[in-house]
Amino acid sequence: MLDDLLRQHDGVITLAQALECGLSHSAISRRVQSGHWRRYAHGVYFVDDRPFSTAALIRAAVWSYGPRAAASGLAAAWWHGILGREPDVVEVTVPRNSNGRKHPRSTVRRRDLQPVDIVEHNGLRVTALALTVVEAAVRRGGGARVMDTGLQRHPELPVLWRAHLRNRGRYGSPRARMLLQGAGEGTRSAAERLFARLMKSAAITGWTANHPIGDYVVDFAFAGSKVAIEIDGLAFHTGPDEFQNDRVRQNRISLLGWTVLRFTWQDLIEDPERVIAEVRRAISA
Structure with missing residues (x-):
């Protein structure tokens, strides 16, 4: 036994x-x-x-906070199989009235979760998948990719929204709302609007939206420097046929003498400074 x-x-x-x-x-x-x-x-x-494995680390960390503790954030994402790398620290959620000191390689969040937001998975209490996706996506090292992976494999978007609304006011809640809005219908157009706002905030001019190039229309173009910008939504909206068509389209635009830059919703949300820097570099080349 x-x-x-x-x-x-x-x-x-x-x-x-x-x-x-x-x-x-x-x-x-x-x-x-x-x-x-x-x-x-x-x-x-x-x-x-x-070996003291990642699973052993997470299990030991959660159990060290008592029977009402649950893995959350990136630790829960790893446990559910939607995060490929070991989290740097194990996030553990405990009830507000819990006592006790912090343990090694862990961080504690004190809040009362509803029963629907906690499950037992492989003998460990963890936040339910929907709440895990919403929370892990706003942690450093998570991002839109975690939400994308979660949506590809598991819950539908309305389920994520309900988990988000049940837990409003938590750490990262505003950013989670932005990611959920971006993951909804019209993801691509939302990403395009965000890109346009970035260009305006950086005082980058000379671009037009929905610009024709050959037989195609690109999302944004700097006609003077022949730089085309294509904006992608989250990957779960893209099937294999659309992925292949996008690559054929990009190659043909490049053969017409244009430089093509592609940015994703994740790029725009998580690394806008890099997006701006790459656009500046391309149009000044």
């Missing part, structure tokens, strides 16, 4: 779980003293006969 539990829980075990498996306090102490078990936090141990 103990071996099965450790295998299912990535080598992490709590004091309560060990006692339920029939170990005594003294047996647990002997394992810690011998170095076979390593104490991560009070009442949370890692069996040091295997």
Whole structure:
């Protein structure tokens, strides 16, 4: 029973779980003293006969804050399989009235979540997928790509909106609203409006929208310097046929002597300074 539990829980075990498996306090102490078990936090141990994996880190961090804690943010995104890299720190959400100090490689958010926004996944309490997508998208290292991945694989946009509205006032809520608006119908036109605002705020002139080039119409063009700008929405709106057609279109425009720059909604939201710098460089070349 103990071996099965450790295998299912990535080598992490709590004091309560060990006692339920029939170990005594003294047996647990002997394992810690011998170095076979390593104490991560009070009442949370890692069996040091295997690598301390990302899953072990997240599980240990969440369990160290007690039974009402849940992984959230990028940690929850990793747990749900919509974030490919290990989060730098494990974000844990606990009820507002929780006590206790911060533990290693973790950050705590204190707020009361509704039951619909918490699930148990692989034996760990985590924020439900919809709330995870909305929150992780506004964390550093998350971004529109996390929302895009979540929408490609799992919940529909109205489900994300409901999770967002249930949790208004949280950290990153205004930016999440912008991403959700960009992910809705008309994503491309919303991105185009945002690009136009960036150009105006940077005092970059000489461009026209919906400019014809050969048999095509590009989103923006600097005719004097022959620079064409194409704006993409989130990837989940683009099927394989549209992706292929876009590449054929771009090649033909380039063969007509134009420089083509492509920017995504994610570029415009997360890195507008780079977008402006690349446009300036292209039109002054």
